[in-house]
Amino acid sequence: MVKHWRVDREEKYEIVEKWFLKDLEMIDGKEADTDNPYFDMHFHKVYSMEAYSCASKYTFARTLNKLNAMYLKKDFKIVNFDDTYLNDDSNWLSSNRDLLVVMKICLYASNLLCLSLCRLS
Secondary structure, three states: OEEEEEEOOEEEEEEOOOOOHHHOOEEEOOOOOOOOOEEEEEOOOEEEEEOOOHHHHHHHHHHHHHHHHHHHOOOOEEEOOOHHHHOOOOOOOOOHHHHHHHHHHHHHHHHHHHHHHOOOO
16 A cells, blocks of 8 residues: 655655555455445455545455466455456446546556556565
8 A cells, every 4th residue: 555645846756655466355246336445455354445436446455366367366256246347348437537537447446556566675
């Protein structure tokens, strides 16, 4: 988890907490049939999260699913999400703003992946 804030025109980031994808057991979208940005991540403990939007929640779930498929290939549960929006072949971007949000989340997810692969001293 990364804390983000702005100082004048500079953006600052601080790693607050770190989890490993291999330890993630499940993502629970809570309600698949409503526009809800809240979800739970199940590790050894359950963490409740709030995404920027429902679209960003789905993008995050898709990104984690793809990373799992590429690197770990473990049994990974995504529950209470609408399957239509989790598939790549669906048309899920509704506006240019959603595209911007998706790009930011992908950037953050890739940064978190890189940070988790680096050793901290």
